[in-house]
Amino acid sequence: xxxxxxxxxxxxxxxxxxxxxxxxxxxxxxxxxxxxxxxxxxxxxxxxxxxxxxxxxxxxxxxxxxxxxxxxxxxxxxxxxxxxxxxxxxxxxxxxxxxxxxxxxxxxxxxxxxxxxxxxxxxxxxxxxxxxxxxxxxxxxxxxxxxxxxxxxxxxxxxxxxxxxxxxxxxxxxxxxxxxxxxxxxxxxxxxxxxxxxxxxxxxxxxxxxxxxxxxxxxxxxxxxxxxxxxxxxxxxxxxxxxxxxxxxxxxxxxxxxxxxxxxxxxxxxxxxxxxxxxxxxxxxxxxxxxxxxxxxxxxxxxxx
Ligand SMILES: [Zn+2]
Numbered sequence: 053x054x055x056x057x058x059x060x061x062x063x064x065x066x067x068x069x070x071x072x073x074x075x076x077x078x079x080x081x082x083x084x085x086x087x088x089x090x091x092x093x094x095x096x097x098x099x100x101x102x103x104x105x106x107x108x109x110x111x112x113x114x115x116x117x118x119x120x121x122x123x124x125x126x127x128x129x130x131x132x133x134x135x136x137x138x139x140x141x142x143x144x145x146x147x148x149x150x151x152x153x154x155x156x157x158x159x160x161x162x163x164x165x166x167x168x169x170x171x172x173x174x175x176x177x178x179x180x181x182x183x184x185x186x187x188x189x190x191x192x193x194x195x196x197x198x199x200x201x202x203x204x205x206x207x208x209x210x211x212x213x214x215x216x217x218x219x220x221x222x223x224x225x226x227x228x229x230x231x232x233x234x235x236x237x238x239x240x241x242x243x244x245x246x247x248x249x250x251x252x253x254x255x256x257x258x259x260x261x262x263x264x265x266x267x268x269x270x271x272x273x274x275x276x277x278x279x280x281x282x283x284x285x286x287x288x289x290x291x292x293x294x295x296x297x298x299x300x301x302x303x304x305x306x307x308x309x310x311x312x313x314x315x316x317x318x319x320x321x322x323x324x325x326x327x328x329x330x331x332x333x334x335x336x337x338x339x340x341x342x343x344x345x346x347x348x349x350x351x352x353x354x355x356x357x
Contacts, residue, residue: 055264074262087193089118094129099172102132123224125149146209147181205243229263229270239332247275285323314350
């Protein structure tokens with residue numbers, strides 16, 4: 053599934069940088085252009101992609117970022133902050149996750165994604181973190197923006213950037229559109245509640261973490277996918293089968309057409325844990341084993357056409 057990618061102007065001083073595939077590690081960023089500097093919403097996962105984003109912004113006359121807002125801690129949104137001379141801001145939960153992952157070597161993902169280039173991929177702890185509901189940004193000449201923590205959905209620190217004047221929301225990975233959401237670190241019922249909050253907002257345009265820019269329909273679809281995962285988990289739970297076999301039984305319906313459908317494997321595992329009463333934030337028991345099953349599921353899908 054593909055759509056138009058690249059640098060898109062959404063409103064005066066508001067830009068989205070959209071990846072045309074939105075698959076693993078290929079994420080979207082945003083930029084709020086001010087008179088003296090810009091604020092970057094999420095980085096890219098490696099040095100080449102980050103350089104490309106900064107060059108595209110420069111070509112359009114957008115001033116260099118002096119602020120970086122991280123919607124969550126995942127590497128495809130938070131690595132490469134070291135490439136800009138900017139203060140990095142995030143919710144305290146995101147900052148804590150990053151702090152706990154400083155020792156992680158991104159090249160370990162090569163085992164799963166041999167074609168990806170992890171040059172320049174590394175974490176840096178945010179310079180400042182907020183603990184309340186929101187932080188209001190007042191960069192001179194840039195649209196007024198609210199950086200809002202919406203709870204534990206996709207990750208513990210999920211924060212959106214809301215522009216009330218422009219009715220635009222940068223959702224981070226709370227919204228995946230036309231790409232399968234990934235629930236490895238998620239609290240699925242919390243995620244559904246967060247999406248309900250997003251739907252209730254006075255907004256018309258939503259920039260997802262992966263996938264094309266959308267309206268409320270994209271938010272609704274992400275919510276319907278998560279509801280389907282919980283419902284299917286309830287139906288399948290208790291069969292005593294292996295996770296892979298259970299995942300094969302999930303009826304994805306129209307979501308089978310979305311990119312990376314194999315994510316149903318960790319998503320189902322997360323949903324089953326949640327149904328059995330696991331608290332939010334409890335890691336999947338064996339992430340590498342789950343990843344291997346995901347690859348097997350993908351092969352099975354390809355074989356069954
Ligand atoms: Zn993410």
